Amino acid sequence: MRSVPEVALGRFRDPGSSGKCCGVGPSAVEWLSHESIPFDRSTAMPVIETTAQLVEGTYTRMKESLEIVRGRLGRPLSYAEKVLFGHLDDPAGQKLEPGEAYLLLRPDRIAMQDATAQMALLQFMQAGKDQTAVPTTVHCDHLIEAYKGSRTDLGTAETTNAEVYNFLRSCSSRYGIGFWGPGAGIIHQVVLEKYAFPGGMMLGTDSHTPNAGGLGMFACGVGGADAVDVMAGFPWEVLHPNRVGVHLKGELSGWASPKDVILKVLDELTVKGGTNRVVEYFGPGAESISCTGKGTITNMGAELGATTSIFPYDQRMHAYLEATERGNIAAIAAEQADLLRADAEVLADPGHYFDVLVEIDLSSLEPYIVGPHTPDLVHPVSRMAADTRENGYPEALSAGLIGSCTNSSYEDMSRAADVARQAAAHGARSRATLWVTPGSEQIHLTIGRDGQMQELEAIGGTVLANACGPCIGQWKRDDVQKGDSNSIISSYNRNFPKRNDGNPETLSFISSPEVVVAYALAGTLDWSPLDGELEAADGTRFKLDPPAPAPEIPADGFVISYEGYEAPAKDRGGLDVKISPESERLQRLSPFEPWDGQDMESLPLLLKARGKCTTDHISMAGPWLRFRGHLDNISDNMFIGAINAFTGDPGTGLDQISGEAGVAFPAVARHYKAEKMRWVVVGDENYGEGSSREHAAMSPRHLGAAAVITRSFARIHESNLKKQGVLPLTFSDPANYEKILETDRISLRGLKALAPDSPLLAVVHHADGSEESFSVDHTLNEEQIAWFKAGSALNLLREQAD
Numbered sequence: 105m106r107s108v109p110e111v112a113l114g115r116f117r118d119p120g121s122s123g124k125c126c127g128v129g130p131s132a133v134e135w136l137s138h139e140s141i142p143f144d145r146s147t148a149m150p151v152i153e154t155t156a157q158l159v160e161g162t163y164t165r166m167k168e169s170l171e172i173v174r175g176r177l178g179r180p181l182s183y184a185e186k187v188l189f190g191h192l193d194d195p196a197g198q199k200l201e202p203g204e205a206y207l208l209l210r211p212d213r214i215a216m217q218d219a220t221a222q223m224a225l226l227q228f229m230q231a232g233k234d235q236t237a238v239p240t241t242v243h244c245d246h247l248i249e250a251y252k253g254s255r256t257d258l259g260t261a262e263t264t265n266a267e268v269y270n271f272l273r274s275c276s277s278r279y280g281i282g283f284w285g286p287g288a289g290i291i292h293q294v295v296l297e298k299y300a301f302p303g304g305m306m307l308g309t310d311s312h313t314p315n316a317g318g319l320g321m322f323a324c325g326v327g328g329a330d331a332v333d334v335m336a337g338f339p340w341e342v343l344h345p346n347r348v349g350v351h352l353k354g355e356l357s358g359w360a361s362p363k364d365v366i367l368k369v370l371d372e373l374t375v376k377g378g379t380n381r382v383v384e385y386f387g388p389g390a391e392s393i394s395c396t397g398k399g400t401i402t403n404m405g406a407e408l409g410a411t412t413s414i415f416p417y418d419q420r421m422h423a424y425l426e427a428t429e430r431g432n433i434a435a436i437a438a439e440q441a442d443l444l445r446a447d448a449e450v451l452a453d454p455g456h457y458f459d460v461l462v463e464i465d466l467s468s469l470e471p472y473i474v475g476p477h478t479p480d481l482v483h484p485v486s487r488m489a490a491d492t493r494e495n496g497y498p499e500a501l502s503a504g505l506i507g508s509c510t511n512s513s514y515e516d517m518s519r520a521a522d523v524a525r526q527a528a529a530h531g532a533r534s535r536a537t538l539w540v541t542p543g544s545e546q547i548h549l550t551i552g553r554d555g556q557m558q559e560l561e562a563i564g565g566t567v568l569a570n571a572c573g574p575c576i577g578q579w580k581r582d583d584v585q586k587g588d589s590n591s592i593i594s595s596y597n598r599n600f601p602k603r604n605d606g607n608p609e610t611l612s613f614i615s616s617p618e619v620v621v622a623y624a625l626a627g628t629l630d631w632s633p634l635d636g637e638l639e640a641a642d643g644t645r646f647k648l649d650p651p652a653p654a655p656e657i658p659a660d661g662f663v664i665s666y667e668g669y670e671a672p673a674k675d676r677g678g679l680d681v682k683i684s685p686e687s688e689r690l691q692r693l694s695p696f697e698p699w700d701g702q703d704m705e706s707l708p709l710l711l712k713a714r715g716k717c718t719t720d721h722i723s724m725a726g727p728w729l730r731f732r733g734h735l736d737n738i739s740d741n742m743f744i745g746a747i748n749a750f751t752g753d754p755g756t757g758l759d760q761i762s763g764e765a766g767v768a769f770p771a772v773a774r775h776y777k778a779e780k781m782r783w784v785v786v787g788d789e790n791y792g793e794g795s796s797r798e799h800a801a802m803s804p805r806h807l808g809a810a811a812v813i814t815r816s817f818a819r820i821h822e823s824n825l826k827k828q829g830v831l832p833l834t835f836s837d838p839a840n841y842e843k844i845l846e847t848d849r850i851s852l853r854g855l856k857a858l859a860p861d862s863p864l865l866a867v868v869h870h871a872d873g874s875e876e877s878f879s880v881d882h883t884l885n886e887e888q889i890a891w892f893k894a895g896s897a898l899n900l901l902r903e904q905a906d
Contacts, residue, residue, distance in 0.1 A: 156432050158239070159301050162212055163440050166190030166303060170443075176200065180447035182347060182457055183416045184382040187322040190443075191305045193339040202346045202459070203380060206885050208339040211305040213239040214331050217291045218272055219246035219576075219725070220309035220797060222733030224328030225275045226693050227898050228335055229681065232905045235280035237337035241299070242276050243284040243291035244269060244668075247729055250539065250573035251580040254548075258287050258569045267689055268733060271681065277672045278679040288668030289544025289570045292316070292509040295323075296399055297428050297546055297662075302417040302437045302444045307331050307340060311406040311796040311820060312509055312597060317414040318399025319421055320437075320444055322382075324412045325820060327798035329827035329897050336901060341887065343819070345382045345411040348373070349458030352389025354467030358650040359485065359633060361519065362397030363511060363595065363616035365464065366404040367472040371482040372462050376790045378410025379819055385415045386446060386454070389466045394656035395424035396513030403510045404597045407479040409793060409818050417444035420656070427657045429664060471619050471633075475599045476591075476611035478716070485619065485632055492629040497611055502583060502590040504534065504624025505604075506560075506617040507541030507568075508575040511595035514550060514662070517542070518654035520617040521556035524563045526648055527625050531641025535627025536593075537583065538565040541573050549663035563625065574604045577726030581605050591629055595620050598794065600718055602745065606726050608754075618651045690733040695902075696805060696829050698895035701856070704810050706849040706869060708760045708776060710783040711769055714749035717787050718794035719821060721745035721754075723803055725795070732799065739803040743769035743785075750846040758846050773807035784850045786841065787814035792821020801828045805896075811852055813866065813880055815841055826888045827897040833880040836863060840878045847871035852880070858892070860885050 170186060172195040181189070192198050193208040200207075214236070216224055221242045228236075247268065248261040262269070269286065276283040284294055291308065292315035300306070302320030306313065309328050316323035324342070334340050350369060356362070369383070383405050385398070393401070398415045405413030415421075417437055425434035437444060450457045471485040476497065483491045492499055506512075506520050527533070540560050542548040548570055551557045557567060573579060575596040584590050589609040596604075599612035613629070622633035625648075637645040673679060683690045713721070724741050731738035744755035746769070751757075758765050759772045761779060776783050785804065791814040792800065801824035804812070811831035815838040825832040831852070835841055844850075851867040858864070863879040870876070884892065894900040 155301065155430065156436065158212060159304070159433055159436050162304055163436070163443060166443060169195040172196050173200070180449035180457065182349070182384055182450050183386070183444065183446040184322065184347065184384045184414050186443060187303055187305060187414070188382070190303070191322070200344065202344045205344045206341050206887070207344050208341055209305065211238065211307050211334050211340055213299065213304070213306050214241070214335055215291055215295050215299070215306060215308040215313065216240070216242050216328070216331060217246050217310050218242065218244040218268070219729050219732045220328055221272055222268065222690070223735070223798060223802065224309050224331050225272070226733065227328055227332045228279065229275070230693060230695070230898060231332060231336040231901055233279070233336050235676070236335040238334055239282075240335055241282040241284060242272050243288070243294055244272065244286040245290045245571045246576050246578070248286055248569045248571035248573065249578045249580055250541075250568045254567050254569045261286050261569070267687065271683065271690055271733065273670065274679065275681045277670070278676055278681055280672045280676065282672065283670045285668040285670065287545065287570055289546065290509040290512070290572055292399075292403065293512060293543030293547065296396070297544060301430075301433050302421055303440070307334055309796060311794065312403050314405050314410070314412045315399045315403035315509060317402030317405070317412055318395055318397070319424065320415060320417045322412055322414060325406060325796040327796055327801065327820060327824035327827060329798060330823065332898065333901065336905065338901065342411065343380050343883070345380050346459045347457070348378065348381045348383045348410070348460045348462065349454045350383060350385045350462045350464065351454055352385060352387040352464055352466055354389050354465045355392040356466045356469065359471040359619060360466070360469045361471070361616040361618065362393050362400045364469050364472050365393070365466070366401045367474050367482055368464055368469060369462060370404070370407055370474065370480040371472075373408055374480045375407055375478060375793060376409055376816070378405060378408030379790070381410055381459070383408065383410045383413040384446070384458070385413070386451060389464070390415055391418050391420065392466065393420065394513075394515055395420045396515055396656055399513070400510055404479070407597060409790065411819060416446060417441060423657055427662060471616065473593070473613050473615045473619065475613035477599065477601050479597070479599055479614060486634055489630045489632055497629060498589050498591045499628050499630045500591065501536040501593055501623060501627055501629060503537045503539065503592040504620045505539045505541070505574055505592065505594035505596065506620050507543060508572065508594070508596045509543060510597045511617045512541060512543030512547055513656070514547060514658055515654045515656045516595070516617045517547065517551045517556045519651040520621045521559040522651035522654065523618050523621040523625070523648060524559045524565070527638065528559065528562045530638070530646050532563065532625060532638055534564040534624040536624040538563065538621070538624045539568055539574065540565045541568045541575070542570050545570055545665040545667045546662055549665055550658055553663055554658060554660070576729070577603060577606060577724070578729065579605045584610065593620050593623050600716070600720050600794065602724070602726075603720055622648055688734060688737060689730055691735055691737070693735065695899050696895040698899065699829070699855070699893045703855050704782065704852040706851055707782055707784045707810055709844065709846070709848045709850060710773055710776070710785055711743055711746055711757055712749040712786040712844050712846070713746045713788055713791070714752070715747055715788055716793065717746050717791050719792055719797050719800040720794055722792065722800035723797055735802055735806050738799055739806050740770045742773065742803040742807060760847060760849075770807065777808040782808045782810035784810060785812045786844045787812060788841065789815045790818050791816065792818040794818070796820045798824045798827070801825045801830060805830050822883070826884065826891060829892055829894070829896040831882065831892065833864065833882050836879040836881050843868060843876055845870060858884070858889055860889070
């Protein structure tokens, strides 16, 4: 029997009532129910800590901490700083130096999606804890393949992934974790609807966790090991981020949408511009954007590499909280409005308080398309046709895809449906295959009731399951074969090669949902919705009008849904999480070996990666998602997308023991491991950009990686390497990257004296007998050095727990 979330709402339904919502005081113990879910008072989980209690407790602690921090800093604070400092573990003693100090923080909750939750829970099972220390949820959204449509695809997923779903369900129940089953929705949309609140701090094992920043939350994507620390009762450690302010003026109009705001910021800052920074939006333009539109913007802050992105509390958030049955949370937040926005002095003179300030006039913002292959290659829609011809992009669009965690709100679907309605009035249909992904069952039911779904289907759209689908590579295509050059356009967030369909020749472009539908109708990139014509069924020509302003809140309210939610068992003592030793998808973890106390001598170079090497290149998703709970099996995808700097080929390199070239990197690594040899990887700029997947750190560690030396790292991946006991090092002189040869072996010396801010010495042994030496830097602090010595952060955590 299912019951609704124990920490989901601020207003609940009484099972003995007619279904009307009623207010709940912070000390009440309430039962939750909803018409769409069978309710059984004898088995439903009582709400021990309501959201109201959680929010009030958070604000109380924030104010206490900020009083201390203000006394120390003696200056006004931005909103992001208030949330950050308000969650300090030790506000009186914590060193506060942006870009230098590591902060210890106490997040309010954890959210995990099914692909990353597997490894996170396998690690948590090793921590020796009986239940999680903070409210935690698991959301099944990544493992559902997009192929035929919602009903068929969901049924296939339930059968194909039964073993994994049962593991996640049973493990969640055993350790007091809320479980959202397949079809309930994408993690970030469900979190926005049920859990996010202004001023809160949340960690999520997905890089787009900052989606909750649209509701004023300091929400950060992390690896599973970071989440496990917090679940086990330890603070979260993160480099004190620098501050980027984005001052929004004016108001969006015409074809411009919230998606274009973040695409403009990407154009300004690039995919490296947010590294170790928090991006804070403010100004009158911010207040004009809906709560879910704000979520679109903060969601794609992950593409900047930002620690997180955040908006201050305002009436748009207030309205959204009320519309999603959290009116009492809205009332509590309204009482603390000064706490939930930047100090007046910061708003009056933002250039003095932000390290970087970006100014955007929404009134003059035009719609954009970005891509291919990177989200910061920006094309104004007015120039897209010319850019297509100039760059030789395939003009014909094979598919248009709307939805995902980034753009699946009621407002998004309404604007997209407006474009579809205009086309249907002329008898036109989409020339490209059109796929529609609702973000949650709540959105799915609401757009079904209000007609947007039917309007998109009328022009040929196929509605997929409420899941990530093509956005995460779970897309089964019959229309294009691997190697076929083609273009697609989506409202997603990430467009690396092979990301969506596994085909390296698919050029993926990103825009807003309404622009995607317009281009799908045209069927070509050599066109513009601003002035281009479409052909009606009778052969006449017509133009599209910009979509009308759409309501962010449905006139008849949302169709509230808790379908798919399962509360943890009340009596968990006798529960056991079973994993078959013969399973190909799940594998219990064994601790990594601790450091042997010696310098690392003559380690063979496994890979020198050239150019962009994202976590997709290091540990691909798509069909490999089925092995996310089996470390050894998924390690067979390690570096298969990485570009070998010496050959230009992906996924293969030299086996220095056998002398054989063109060997798959996982096979080379396994050979070295069998010979008891650890190895080194060399990377380029922003190494590890992209998803938070810690498999990109765990697989190398499992197969013998000792260190990764790069020109620079993306934040999450560098943290993940540290957590798993792999040394993340950077060239003190980036030019030394060029000195590394394919047959080199590398020694790392000075490890016995390893200390913060103290470089190590790298000695490169060339095959001709010559040597070169240079320094390599690291950002390890004392705690992280202890992780390295213990073999991993989990090893140390387990020792401390014991």
